[in-house]
Amino acid sequence: MKKLIQQICTTLNDGQDLVLVTISSQSGSTPRLAGAKMIILRDGRIGGTIGGGQVEALAIQEAATCFSTRKSLRQCFDLTNSMAANTDMICGGRMEVFLEYIAPSDNNREIFQRLLTSVQSGRRITLVCPLPDGEQEEPRFVVDHRGTPSRGDVPDTLLSAIKQVRTSISAATLIEHQGRKYLLSFFAVAGTVYLLGAGHVSACTAEAASRVGFRVVVMDDRAEFANRERFPTADEIKVLSSFDNCFKGFEIDHDAYLVIVTRGHMHDMEVLDQALQTEAGYLGMIGSRRKRNAIYSKLMDKGVKEAQLEKVHCPIGLGIEADTPEEIAVSIVGELIYQRATGRKAWHLI
Numbered sequence: 097m098k099k100l101i102q103q104i105c106t107t108l109n110d111g112q113d114l115v116l117v118t119i120s121s122q123s124g125s126t127p128r129l130a131g132a133k134m135i136i137l138r139d140g141r142i143g144g145t146i147g148g149g150q151v152e153a154l155a156i157q158e159a160a161t162c163f164s165t166r167k168s169l170r171q172c173f174d175l176t177n178s179m180a181a182n183t184d185m186i187c188g189g190r191m192e193v194f195l196e197y198i199a200p201s202d203n204n205r206e207i208f209q210r211l212l213t214s215v216q217s218g219r220r221i222t223l224v225c226p227l228p229d230g231e232q233e234e235p236r237f238v239v240d241h242r243g244t245p246s247r248g249d250v251p252d253t254l255l256s257a258i259k260q261v262r263t264s265i266s267a268a269t270l271i272e273h274q275g276r277k278y279l280l281s282f283f284a285v286a287g288t289v290y291l292l293g294a295g296h297v298s299a300c301t302a303e304a305a306s307r308v309g310f311r312v313v314v315m316d317d318r319a320e321f322a323n324r325e326r327f328p329t330a331d332e333i334k335v336l337s338s339f340d341n342c343f344k345g346f347e348i349d350h351d352a353y354l355v356i357v358t359r360g361h362m363h364d365m366e367v368l369d370q371a372l373q374t375e376a377g378y379l380g381m382i383g384s385r386r387k388r389n390a391i392y393s394k395l396m397d398k399g400v401k402e403a404q405l406e407k408v409h410c411p412i413g414l415g416i417e418a419d420t421p422e423e424i425a426v427s428i429v430g431e432l433i434y435q436r437a438t439g440r441k442a443w444h445l446i
Contacts, residue, residue, distance in 0.1 A: 131267020
């Protein structure tokens, strides 16, 4: 999703308009879920996908109307009828698509730049798009992670309605306020992975985690390991003076995944002790069961409760008999994907 927003910003900054296509609602079995997005440019190029096939082809066709009229529109697709049969889309569901015409105005450039900045920093943000209402068009706006809107004239009642649904709905949803409908698109980086340690397993894990949409932060006390050459895809690299107080300056919340892969047992125990005091949504540590038991015993001697340690994934990763750093990285990221899908599904885009 971050790449799609970057493409929108680049297009608008180049003075070009575009159409943003969003699955605003769906029921039954459909190629993509509500919130899936794609963009269509005037020259026919696209970015992202809403599922391919005839639905996507028809959306591209309808986008021509948006460009000619400079207005947004809504389109419904019934995948239970001949459309599905004629295109091998054996889905059996219905979906509504919102084709949003976006002009290269100052307001739009500002809105999508705010959106990009929030996503890059791992902050939740909601894009609010008023649906077409006759000739009257209301400008879109965003609501940041603090609940503050980018527009000062947003009614408190509308803001309250937005806040109520954003705690329980993922991706996108439609709401109605005072007779007008609004499409809410919820954005959040799909979790930030904090790699404590910058060795071989960490390097492979960083690459794999980045590829599946995680934001990646690498931390180590060795500059010769924690550097951009070894971690080209990392969003942030922090060279620590030591692992003491290693989370200082970082906001470790429920969207944080802590992966402890330092170079030694003492460092692992030191980091784990600190990690247990955070609100991280996931905490994993590399190592054998023997190593785990030894570290746990020492931490309990220091006052750590057994219930706290039961939340730690150790040995980290899925049980796939992984051996090489690359295989271990696959097992770790596989576990992270599973945790993301089942643990905090309400907060992340599909």
